[in-house]
Amino acid sequence: MSPSRSVRMASTLELASLTTGSTQKMDWIPLVLVTFKLLVFGTGMFFAIKWHYDKEKEKNKDKKK
Numbered sequence: 001m002s003p004s005r006s007v008r009m010a011s012t013l014e015l016a017s018l019t020t021g022s023t024q025k026m027d028w029i030p031l032v033l034v035t036f037k038l039l040v041f042g043t044g045m046f047f048a049i050k051w052h053y054d055k056e057k058e059k060n061k062d063k064k065k
Helices: 004-026 028-064
Strands: none
Touching: none
16 A cells, blocks of 8 residues: 555544534524524514504504693
């Protein structure tokens, strides 16, 4: 076996071990991003509903006067 071939084999094995480890480390990324997305959309929905409710309440208050 030539030295270049053994180096090529070693680098392939190292690459395989790195990709396997990185996929395990990356499993948490979708969980964090989905959680963040739900938090942002939930907050946006809360303030949108609150804004419309307060606007309607203010409109009714002006009608009573």
